[in-house]
Amino acid sequence: MNKEQENLHMATAFAQTYFHGTKADLKIGDLIAVGFNSNYEERQLKHVYVSSTLNTAVLGAELAKGNQRERIYVVEATGDIEDDPNVTDKKFPGNPTMSYRSIHPFKVVGEVTLWHGRTSEQIKAIKDGLDRLREQGMNMILD
Numbered sequence: 001m002n003k004e005q006e007n008l009h010m011a012t013a014f015a016q017t018y019f020h021g022t023k024a025d026l027k028i029g030d031l032i033a034v035g036f037n038s039n040y041e042e043r044q045l046k047h048v049y050v051s052s053t054l055n056t057a058v059l060g061a062e063l064a065k066g067n068q069r070e071r072i073y074v075v076e077a078t079g080d081i082e083d084d085p086n087v088t089d090k091k092f093p094g095n096p097t098m099s100y101r102s103i104h105p106f107k108v109v110g111e112v113t114l115w116h117g118r119t120s121e122q123i124k125a126i127k128d129g130l131d132r133l134r135e136q137g138m139n140m141i142l143d
Helices: 002-012 054-063 120-135
Strands: 018-022 048-051 071-077 099-102 108-112
Touching: 018 054, 018 108, 054 071, 054 120, 108 120
Parallel strands: none
Antiparallel strands: 018 048, 018 071, 048 099, 071 108
């Protein structure tokens, strides 16, 4: 391995990890791109959302619409990313959830198969709270 290959290998080995929680059935190599319906609303979003924390991705999978199995994918950015303004400074100061978004696709590079979720009672309470915010016009996704 030459020096350039070694540097690339090291950069890849220590690259930022991103997770995407969903109920979509994806395969290694698939791209998660804009143009698909949101996990949470009946509309297409202009960004793909990810997190650097497993807990936040788990919540994303738990809140996603549909009856399919909840899944957590390890994804790789293919372009620039930015802090998610839906939680950064809107709900929490800074970015403690380590939530991000991009107009560029994320490539599925793995799946987390062992994780612990919330109880059905906890999920119901979260969904009820989001419904109340939506009724008040306060739970909007900023595109």
